[in-house]
Amino acid sequence: MGDIRIIGDLNGLGASLLPIMEQNIDNPELMKKISRISGSLVATEKSTGVAITVIFDKGSISLKDGPVEKPSAALWTDFDTLAAYSCGELNPIVGVLKGRIKVRGNLLKLLKMVTIMRTD
């Protein structure tokens, strides 16, 4: 299994997504797609305001509790929508169009980065 660097103590959102992300970094096809990305993605669970940041640095991935100041992209959603996305039940573009996911920043980069949280 590959490694994801954990920065600080993880909140429950990070702890919930970490096993999925760890599984994904062992997927060569997925890693090929995201290995050139540099940037950060902030994901916030909107009912609690709990946030995590996933930092991409050309193949190396870190997970941090809380948001960073200027992420490349950010998304806000509820846990159930995040769960539906992460298990492949919800297309992220449909989620955005239906207003279930709010996004900010570089959308193309976000769509690539967020695949690290998805298990199909």
Added chain:
Amino acid sequence: MALYPSQEWCDSWKKAMNNDPACIEYGKNWGLDFPGDFLFEVTPGSGLDKTHYLWADIKGGKCLELKMFDSPGEIKPGFYVTGSYGDFKPVVKGEKDFIEGVVRALFKLKGDMGKIMRNAKYIRAMAASISSFKNEYLGE
């Protein structure tokens, strides 16, 4: 009214889960090809003087067994939930949401998180069934 936690309370929750249409519907695939049992470690505080363990064996939307122990013994559950009595109490009362507690890290949930994400509706239904009957609580 059953006292939370007690074996009587476990029996009431088992009955509530097994009569809840949402638990039956959303849980129909739960635990069929993976261990779907939960071990809840309830740590002291807010009236509880020592750690209690509640074990729920769940398969296909039905709770087969729900037991309370002083020690987890040899149980190796599919999912392990830890939290304080003070944090579990509002969930049992229906005042707080279990998933919100997991997101806020009030509860530590260990197990295959992919299964949890894939069955989030079932987890929510199961957590909702916990507050569908009246209880008595320690420390009140």
